Amino acid sequence: MNTRLIIKNATALGISGFVAKAITAVVGIVVTRYLGPASYGDYTAANAYVGIFILFAELGISQYMVQEGSRNLAVLPRYFGSTLLVKTALCVLCYLLMLALMFPAGYSSTVKTLIVVAGLGVCFNALNQSVYNYYQAVQKLYLAAWFQFLTTFLIAIFTVIVIMAGMGVVEITFTHLLTYAIISGLLYLALRKEVKPEFQIRGLSTTIKNALPFGIHRIFYYMFAQLSLLILSLLTTNFELGIYSAAYKLVLILIFIPSLMTSAVYPVLYQLGESDTAKHRDVIEKMFKVLAAVGIAGSTLIFVLAEPLTIWIYAGRFNDSAPILMIVAWLLAFECMSFALGDILTTTNRQWQRTVIQGSALLILFLLIVVLFPGYGIYGAAYAVILVEAFIFLCYYIIVRKKVYKIRLLRQLPATGIAAVVMGLCAWALQSYHPVLAAAAAGSVFLVLIAILDKDFRKIGRYAVAQVLQMLHLKR
Numbered sequence: 373m374n375t376r377l378i379i380k381n382a383t384a385l386g387i388s389g390f391v392a393k394a395i396t397a398v399v400g401i402v403v404t405r406y407l408g409p410a411s412y413g414d415y416t417a418a419n420a421y422v423g424i425f426i427l428f429a430e431l432g433i434s435q436y437m438v439q440e441g442s443r444n445l446a447v448l449p450r451y452f453g454s455t456l457l458v459k460t461a462l463c464v465l466c467y468l469l470m471l472a473l474m475f476p477a478g479y480s481s482t483v484k485t486l487i488v489v490a491g492l493g494v495c496f497n498a499l500n501q502s503v504y505n506y507y508q509a510v511q512k513l514y515l516a517a518w519f520q521f522l523t524t525f526l527i528a529i530f531t532v533i534v535i536m537a538g539m540g541v542v543e544i545t546f547t548h549l550l551t552y553a554i555i556s557g558l559l560y561l562a563l564r565k566e567v568k569p570e571f572q573i574r575g576l577s578t579t580i581k582n583a584l585p586f587g588i589h590r591i592f593y594y595m596f597a598q599l600s601l602l603i604l605s606l607l608t609t610n611f612e613l614g615i616y617s618a619a620y621k622l623v624l625i626l627i628f629i630p631s632l633m634t635s636a637v638y639p640v641l642y643q644l645g646e647s648d649t650a651k652h653r654d655v656i657e658k659m660f661k662v663l664a665a666v667g668i669a670g671s672t673l674i675f676v677l678a679e680p681l682t683i684w685i686y687a688g689r690f691n692d693s694a695p696i697l698m699i700v701a702w703l704l705a706f707e708c709m710s711f712a713l714g715d716i717l718t719t720t721n722r723q724w725q726r727t728v729i730q731g732s733a734l735l736i737l738f739l740l741i742v743v744l745f746p747g748y749g750i751y752g753a754a755y756a757v758i759l760v761e762a763f764i765f766l767c768y769y770i771i772v773r774k775k776v777y778k779i780r781l782l783r784q785l786p787a788t789g790i791a792a793v794v795m796g797l798c799a800w801a802l803q804s805y806h807p808v809l810a811a812a813a814a815g816s817v818f819l820v821l822i823a824i825l826d827k828d829f830r831k832i833g834r835y836a837v838a839q840v841l842q843m844l845h846l847k848r
Contacts, residue, residue, distance in 0.1 A: 391521065392520060392521045392523075392524040392525075393524075393625060393626075395525065395528050396524055396527075396528075396625060397622075398528075399527065399528045399531050399532075400621065401685050401686065402531075402532075402535065403415070403531065403535070403544060404614075404618055404686060404690070405686055405687050405689055406535055407541055407544075407614075408614070408689060409610075409611045409612075409614035409615055409618075409689070409690065410610055410611050410614060411540070411614075412614040412617065412618065413605075413609070413611055413612075413613040413614035413617070414480065414483050414486065414541055414610055415541050415544070416601055416605070416610075416613055416614065417479065417483050417601075417605035417610060417613060418479075418483050418486035418487050418490055418545070419486075419490055420598045420601035420602040421470070421474065421477070421479070421483075421487055421602060421605070422470060422487055422490045422491050422494055423594070423598045424595060424598055424599075424602055425466045425469060425470045425491070426466055426491075426494040426495065426498055427590065427594050428462065428466055428591060429459055429462040429463045429465075429466045429495070430459065430462075430498070430587050430590055430591070431458065431462065431580060431583055431584060431587035432584055432585060432588065432590055433451075433454060433455045433458050433459065433579065433580060433586075433587065434455050434459070434501065434502045434505040434586075435505065435586035435587075435590065436451070436579065436582055436583035436586050437451040437452060437454075437505055437506065437509060438505050438508050438509045445509075445510065448506070448509055448510065448567070449567055449568060449569055451579070452502075452506050452567060452569045454576055454579050455502045455505070455506075456499065456502060456569055457576070458576070458580065459498055459499055459502055460499065463495040463498055463499065464495075466495070467491050467492065467495055470487055471487070471488065474487050477606075478606075482541065482542070485542055486541065486542060486545050489542065489545045489546050489549055490545050492549050493545070493548040493549035493551075493552045493553075496549070496552035496553050496555075496556050497523075497548075497552045497555075499556060500519070500523075500552060500555055500556055500559060503516075503519075503559045503563065504516040504519070504520065506563075506567070515562070519555060519558070519559060519562075522558075523551055523552070523555050526550075526551040526554065527547055527548055527551045530547035530550060530551060531544055531547050534546075534547055585723035585724045585726075586718075586723055588727045588731070592730035592731045592733070592734050593730055595734055596733060596737060596760075597627070599734065599737055599741075600616075600620065600737070600741060600753045600754075600756065600757055601613070601616075601617060601620070603738070603741050603742070603745075603753070604616055604745075604750060604753055608745075608749070608750065612749070612750055613750075615690060615692050615693050615696070615750065616693070616696055616750040616753060616754070618682075618686060618693040618696075619682070619690075619693040619694070619696035619700055619754075620696065620700050620754070620757075622685070622697060623674065623697070623700050623704055624703075626670060626704050627703070627704065627707050653777050653779060656712055656713075656715065656779065657779060657781075658828065659712045659715070660709065660712035660713070660779075660781060661788075661826075663708040663709060663711060663712050664705075664708060664709050664712075664785060664788055665788045665791075665822060665829070666708055667705040667706070667707065667708025667709060668705045668708075668788050668789070668792045669788070669791070669792055669795060669815065669818050670704045670705070671701045671702045671703075671704045671705035672705075672792045672793075672795060672796045673795070673796075673799055673811050673814060673815065674697065674698075674701035675698050675702070675796075676796050676799040676800050676803070676814075677799055677803065677807045677810060677811060678694045678695075678697040678698040679694040680803060680806075681694075681697070681807045682697055684806070684807050684808075695751065696750065696751065699751070699754040699755060699757075699758060700754050700757060702758050702761070703757060703758060703761055706758070706761035706762060706764070706765050707761065710761070710764050710765045710768055713765070713768035713769055713772055713779070714726050714768055716768075716772050717768070717771065717772070720776055722771075722775065722776070725771055725775070726768070729764060729767045729768065729771070730764070732767075733760045733763055733764050736760050736763060737756055737757065737760045740752075740755075740756035740760065741753050741756045786825075787822055787825035787826040787829070788822060788826075790821070790825060791817075791818045791821040791822040791825065792818065794817060794821055795814045795815065795817050795818035795821070796814070798813065798814040798817050799811065799813075799814035802814065
């Protein structure tokens with residue numbers, strides 16, 4: 373285990389991921405405010421539609437490449453070549469299906485134009501993601517982090533230019549296509565001398581078959597994130613869709629946290645899953661503790677400060693989104709906790725079990741939205757999302773306890789729960805102040821309290837303080 377490389381990858385992913393997501397959040401908020409509920413509803417409908425189709429351009433072959441390449445670097449060029457070959461063919465097929473099926477879907481002319489532009493963009497990005505998976509397999513995630521940050525930065529720059537020029541939603545969507553095409557060219561130049569993909573047709577069907585558990589899970593997982601938006605785009609007006617999406621996507625921005633925090637240790641987890649169950653469990657339990665603390669604290673703050681946050685972020689144009697935000701805020705907590713448990717199944721060769729759970733959740737979500745929408749409208753979709761997230765967490769926990777090992781979760785949560793309750797009360801008391809100030813003050817209380825209550829967080833706190841002091845010393 374190369375600890376220094378893991379730390380380097382984790383640091384690069386952490387810094388670039390945080391900055392990139394901050395930029396994405398700011399740009400997303402600016403775009404939402406600029407477009408307003410109706411146009412933002414068009415934008416959301418097109419992206420949800422395109423996002424569902426592009427999922428079928430993966431089939432799990434990229435993640436399978438990470439698994440096999442992490443265990444044996446010698447086979448990586450063959451798996452990388454297979455990944456590029458399959459995904460290119462599937463991207464073309466998916467794009468053609470997008471164009472063919474958007475007519476019977478009954479979308480407006482604006483949404484159809486957005487689908488044409490956004491569809492091309494996501495195809496380029498799907499291929500780019502395979503390169504990032506290659507970097508993950510060779511434990512060079514710092515390079516993937518750089519390109520992903522550059523992608524976010526270019527989209528932000530182009531979007532600001534479009535908004536300053538007073539252009540519309542189509543031009544904003546075109547900025548994504550332009551950026552993904554540029555990044556594809558840069559990735560090609562970066563990889564020319566590093567790896568030569570081997571395009572072998574022989575054995576390709578076996579590779580696809582072995583990758584299917586990852587692919588089906590990925591389809592189910594990301595479809596789950598987009599399904600409520602897609603269904604609402606067909607059931608309600610784009611104005612109401614915009615109201616729902618403004619709150620829902622605000623939380624989705626934060627869902628990168630669990631994947632970001634686990635990406636750097638994925639290769640190690642794959643190795644420990646086969647060689648050392650005790651160490652694997654220890655790593656997962658520590659991951660769960662940290663992820664649960666982040667998720668529960670974040671959801672609590674968003675829930676308590678939903679109204680002032682919505683008013684401040686969207687300048688009063690999406691005030692009706694605040695009640696939706698209070699509901700979907702708990703998506704972050706459940707995602708963080710479920711992610712650690714799901715990783716146990718993935719890294720111990722039980723991906724099919726994770727896939728079955730995710731597929732069942734997708735079906736239940738669809739049924740719940742259809743049942744709840746007539747009586748509760750867009751609130752019904754929000755309740756459905758949280759209920760199904762709780763279902764996923766419970767299923768993962770039961771499967772892991774019965775089929776893998778006796779993971780010890782209850783001992784990881786008391787300190788987090790106590791600190792989160794106190795933090796929530798502090799945030800509630802500070803609601804009259806600026807939401808950022810209230811969140812910062814309440815969050816500080818959480819950090820201090822959880823460090824007092826839990827020895828692992830004390831270690832993390834001491835390490836963080838030592839790093840800051842070292843940086844200050846070097847500057848002097």
